[in-house]
Amino acid sequence: MSTTLDSSLRHGAATDLDLGRMVEAERVHRRVFVDSDVFELEMDRIFGRSWIYVGHESQIPNPGDYFTTQVGRQPVVMTRHADGTIHVLENRCPHKGAIVCPERSGHTKRLVCMYHGWSFEADGSLAGVPVRSGYDNTCFDPTNRANGMKRLPRVENYRGFVFASLVADGPDLKTWAGEGMRGFDSVVDRAPEGQIEIVGDCFRTVQNSNWKIFIDNMSDGMHTSFVHYQTARAAKRTLEKFKIEHAGGLQVATLLAGEPDQMAKTDLVAHPNGHFDMAAFAPEPKGTDAEKYKAEMIARHGEAGAQAILGRNFHNAMLFPTALMQPSLQQLRVIRPLAVDKTLLEIWVFRLKGAPDSFTSRAITAANIGNSPSNLVAADDFEAYYRVHAGLKGPESDWVRLSREANRDIPVGSSLKGSSGNSEVCMRNMYQAWSQYMSVQ
Ligand code: FES
Ligand SMILES: [Fe+2]
Numbered sequence: 001m002s003t004t005l006d007s008s009l010r011h012g013a014a015t016d017l018d019l020g021r022m023v024e025a026e027r028v029h030r031r032v033f034v035d036s037d038v039f040e041l042e043m044d045r046i047f048g049r050s051w052i053y054v055g056h057e058s059q060i061p062n063p064g065d066y067f068t069t070q071v072g073r074q075p076v077v078m079t080r081h082a083d084g085t086i087h088v089l090e091n092r093c094p095h096k097g098a099i100v101c102p103e104r105s106g107h108t109k110r111l112v113c114m115y116h117g118w119s120f121e122a123d124g125s126l127a128g129v130p131v132r133s134g135y136d137n138t139c140f141d142p143t144n145r146a147n148g149m150k151r152l153p154r155v156e157n158y159r160g161f162v163f164a165s166l167v168a169d170g171p172d173l174k175t176w177a178g179e180g181m182r183g184f185d186s187v188v189d190r191a192p193e194g195q196i197e198i199v200g201d202c203f204r205t206v207q208n209s210n211w212k213i214f215i216d217n218m219s220d221g222m223h224t225s226f227v228h229y230q231t232a233r234a235a236k237r238t239l240e241k242f243k244i245e246h247a248g249g250l251q252v253a254t255l256l257a258g259e260p261d262q263m264a265k266t267d268l269v270a271h272p273n274g275h276f277d278m279a280a281f282a283p284e285p286k287g288t289d290a291e292k293y294k295a296e297m298i299a300r301h302g303e304a305g306a307q308a309i310l311g312r313n314f315h316n317a318m319l320f321p322t323a324l325m326q327p328s329l330q331q332l333r334v335i336r337p338l339a340v341d342k343t344l345l346e347i348w349v350f351r352l353k354g355a356p357d358s359f360t361s362r363a364i365t366a367a368n369i370g371n372s373p374s375n376l377v378a379a380d381d382f383e384a385y386y387r388v389h390a391g392l393k394g395p396e397s398d399w400v401r402l403s404r405e406a407n408r409d410i411p412v413g414s415s416l417k418g419s420s421g422n423s424e425v426c427m428r429n430m431y432q433a434w435s436q437y438m439s440v441q
Contacts, residue, residue: 126148197351198349221422277317278316
């Protein structure tokens with residue numbers, strides 16, 4: 001890369017020509033993270049087209065239940081209709097565009113807009129317009145049920161997880177996700193009854209950094225020995241001093257992620273379309289409940305079947321760009337970019353149906369320790385993300401390097417395995433996919 005090319009990328013509005021030059025095999029230009037023009041294009045070309053995670057069906061168990069969130073820039077509401085079907089609607093009134101459901105979730109017989117009282121069924125159809133006669137001899141028909149809240153053009157329910165896309169065309173969810181569905185499959189397969197449900201509401205945190213800096217970190221085995229060193233050391237000392245033993249070691253392992261060399265042994269696998277996974281490193285739970293759980297899984301799936309499910313475990317399984325599943329922690333983190341330098345994270349905890357209650361308690365404890373707004377671990381990550389974003393705002397920063405263990409990747413089918421858990425293979429793969437998404441006008 002010549003100096004001339006470097007400096008020509010430095011200024012001005014991002015163009016398609018620039019986008020094509022911002023990602024190389026081993027480096028990514030700083031504008032990918034801090035340029036608001038690039039962010040706007042991402043909202044169109046990635047979040048405006050891809051399959052975006054909306055929510056889990058257990059959040060709306062009964063007809064009339066709803067949950068609001070966003071798909072890219074579009075506010076949406078996921079609803080359960082009277083016939084039990086799930087819908088994802090644009091959360092805007094077809095009259096003047098007002099948000100119809102301002103709450104994060106709720107239950108109602110009909111969705112009613114507070115501005116002029118138009119009402120809608122849970123499938124979006126128009127139910128009523130006050131003072132209907134005002135529309136006589138106009139181009140608007142208030143009796144036409146199709147004049148209601150718009151449904152998103154594509155919605156799919158994968159084993160209870162609801163995804164939507166803002167465009168009608170494109171590959172179906174399973175084809176596009178491919179191996180990226182591993183994490184979703186794993187967490188559902190781990191439930192003895194083959195079903196999971198959300199526990200309570202989600203934690204929400206806002207990071208003052210670009211959304212990709214967070215995803216980048218999710219396959220970064222190397223940072224743990226530095227960013228989490230102090231937390232890990234304090235946890236280890238406390239455990240030794242008080243001879244504390246946690247059933248399953250889950251909480252302990254979360255805190256001890258900073259042990260040197262531990263992460264290097266962890267498998268990292270990058271998949272097509274930017275998805276990736278990192279193998280679990282927390283020890284399996286032990287104790288009476290764990291034994292009971294294992295026996296239940298064997299009873300339902302046989303020895304080999306249970307082993308196949310339990311032997312396949314991930315710490316992080318990323319379905320680019322929104323859903324980061326943590327099957328071993330029974331958690332899902334959902335990425336909702338708010339602005340180029342602001343990223344909302346939803347943290348959801350699951351109950352595995354048929355598993356002992358202590359599994360749910362352990363998952364909640366792990367969420368409190370590792371993912372909640374007041375957690376001990378991610379607070380240090382957030383500081384690192386903020387520093388990365390702040391550093392990249394400087395025009396002289398230019399390039400982010402991704403060379404660690406490049407050219408040593410191991411092909412596995414259409415995926416790439418890193419040569420160790422310290423590899424930057426998943427990041428390189430993710431930015432290549434980003435570049436492809438962004439190149440389609
Ligand atoms: S904006 Fe919704 S009823 Fe007028
Ligand atoms: Fe971290």
